Amino acid sequence: MAETVTPLELFHEIADGSVPEFLDVRNLDEFEASRIEGSRPVPTRNVPVYRVFEDLEEECARTLEGAVVICGQGNGSELVAEEFGDLGRTVRSLEGGTDAWNRLLVPVEITGLPAPVQVWQFQRPAKACLSYVVGVPGERCIIVDPTRQPQPYLDLAAEHGMTVSHVVDTHVHADHISGGPFLAAELGVEYHLPPEDCGGVVPFPNRPLADGDVLDLGSAQVRVMSMHLPGHTPGTIALLVSDAVLLVGDTVFVRGLGRPDLTGQAEELARDLFRSVHERLRPLDPQTIIAPAHWSSSDEINSEGLVVTTLEDVFTATLLNQKAMEKFVEEIVTSLPAAPQTYDTIRLVNAGRIAPPEDEIDILDVGRNQCAASTSLSR
Template sequence: MGMKLISAKEVTEKVLSNNALFILDVRNEDAFSDWKIEGKQVEHLNVPYFDLIDGVDEIVDKLPKNSEILVVCAKQGSSEMVGEHLVDAGFEDVFVLEGGMKTWSEYLNPVKIGDLKDGGSIYQFVRIGKGCLSYFIESNGEAIVVDSTRTIDAYIDFAKEKNVTIKHVLDTHLHADHISGGRLLQERTGATYYLPPKDAEEVQFSYEPLVEGKDISVGNTKVKAEPLYSPGHTIGSTSLVVDGQYLLTGDILFVESIGRPDLAGKAGDWADDLRNTLYDKYKQLSDELIVLPAHYGNASELGKNGQVHAKLGDLFEKNAGLNMDEKEFRRAVSENLPPQPNAYQEIRETNMGKITPNNDEQSEMEIGPNRCAIHG
């Protein structure tokens, strides 16, 4: 059968359907251990490309004989060379990830979360290669996009497909692990761009303040997005209660963890804010709200269609970050944290409009996993 290119979309479908997938990852060991394609039925072999330049004889006995092999590298070229060696060695089902891990990092998979009471729906865009989650809320011909990634064509194409106009774009906080597509969406669609003002004191552009008490409506059914000031991950972090059913938590609360308060160097100061938000403010909300976070950390958090969500009441029972005494909590959010996101200071400065890296530089800055939770 030879070697075939396979898209990030097709690989996502394989991962989400829990098909067994064998991956030969030919990036160097550091890149591989930092970040890889993950899934419940994914098996890896990591052998750097330089060890395979002359052929694959040394690893033949480590490869499955009668099943598909997916070869991945950073940008596609190296994996094609290795793929050809595999075909020459007699392997028949060889696939190469089109665009490599760069494309995997950027692919967005839209999945419907549910309906709104007066018509319309809410969708989650899952960036499976990075664990970022963004949202598209549409009703009566209008839409809001929340926590957009920089690959904004996905939202624009989706709006065309649904025949709706993107009217509002907002970020729940100033992101430190990925570059926001908020301003770009504003430029391309004419939408209003909202930011929490306490996170925007140094931004170099104009925006509408995202503040408690100033609801945002979409469509003539007045689906309300009600901002709820919820500091802790950042000083401006603001959650959204949408349609009285959904709680968009940004990077404050995840399904299996909680946000980290240290990405602006303020772990000590913000630990109390974070605890207050999670243990007091969120406690006053309905247990029935569906929590929709801005990230997930593990493939285990993905539902059967690839969506990430949970009832708030269930998280108060099961999420360890919501069940600690004060001392334990302070220790958890300030000690033994995972490494900070790659290039996070430059990402914050880009999101403030202080620096304007080109596309390749932005892609490079974002390579790697998200690290917005206190544990992965």
Template structure:
């Protein structure tokens, strides 16, 4: 196989558009089985690179006439395999820049909570499972938990003539690089963070005792919900929208061990769930900062659920002692995010990196939830 092949490439944006247009497409992922199981493109077939070298691949190829795209981490191995297949009369393209490029795709979906006139856009980072939000009320906007590729937020705001007033982080992120500081630099919006998380740069501390006005109305209500981190903040928008960050997910809870103080933080998490979140209306629309793996059939579904569903978790039925014991035990069975300590240092401002280093740091799925296995 040639090491520097010349083959037709397809961009991650084109692949995304094909999904939007419901166009049939097949994918062969030539990474290791471990990497593929961790994160992949919808419906991709895993045939590791070495199997092409040994000739074991033939019976594993998709048996269809759909356009075929080869996927790897950075778009190098995929070019080698795409050329090999084309040389053997099997038409294939290579995903340009591989999973690193696919990791930058954000899929926006509008959510309209009950009894609310403000607008919420949920940005689904398809590859990694990150969820960020843009809330608009009377032409003023706030962005919550932005990822580092901030262009989609800026374009939406500019195209609609909105003014970005605030940027929030629900917590100090450990699994991906935040875009909050860059967005603040580009727009001058007010950056609000919890001073209970160890940020080292300038920001406005969140006051958990006060509401915040957006579009002339007090509709933003920060609630201190420690447990995932000391500064974890749940953001209530209007009467019925609750952005829970990594405190509560749709099928699990945020892990309490990423500061290496699992028992202490699990106690905090119990109090946050039972003394704050559980006291809110059952109709509250829960929207987290991450989700688990999804299938293609769920591609265009927003990630939200009523609080009444969350309250059915077994966790809400436990005493504090049993809760802490169960949460710590399940957390210990859950693989931690890759190089999470370094990502925490970067997001806190205590370590500086080049933009070119970010794609490698963000490889892999998010692992901020407690395992349910």
């Protein structure tokens, strides 16, 4: 029987630097579509399983002791691990394969906030996506930008005695399928999505958040205030938590800006992005923690395991010191890579315009996000 490692165990081992190597035995197209990545780089080889068995002894010899073998569902990798074990090489198989890794959500608390509010950043390493639970233990909480795997949010809320009162999507996402509408309906709570991102009409129950709206978490001194920040999309909102943390969606990242071209309005939205950053964000406290909806590379994960920055750091970036709007727009628009072909379809799903079969949804919901403009925030 081969040794195995769970996705959560693998997540922590990557962070510890204790994974010597990945041997990914999927076909090349599957490997390139969704690689296993974490907070530290891990040497990776892709050898399709049929080739492993063609040269079993040679591939075994090339594989490092303690390596993790990866396939789609965990069956092929377990078979490889067993055969390598018979040849004297101890490796482990990833339980559930990349299917299980794609569903993994790991909560990391953002500490040092004014009591009694608490904020947890849920990291989805398969897509480098971030979602959040914001709440007061023993009272209420909200879930922001949720994935299709709701149980980790509900488990955390239950652990801290919190009742979910609102579900929020900061914008219509283009890179992954949102779990927001379904989760809100299941819980019987209000859902909030900017209607501007849906062509003005949201076809499922929704209460748009107006600029300055407040979501009460149950304690008078704790507020979550909405802020309209168009740029990545026409309707993007951010949530300012107790004047300490800004859940900013895809407006800015630790090292980048949200790409403005995914709705076909690149130049117009680039101007909106410039105004949002300079007119809405700059007046806030420079020590405001910026909590984005994505990360692009492992070096954006700090020593506490969080993907966050401060507003002060955002405004030391070369690009955001650019005061001339037209120069800013030119730099952003001319640097944009082509968006993945699936992004238009994903946006239509999240806007409630189409409803593909579940197996097609599963396919759309894999692969790393590409929501950042390629012009990074140079330090």
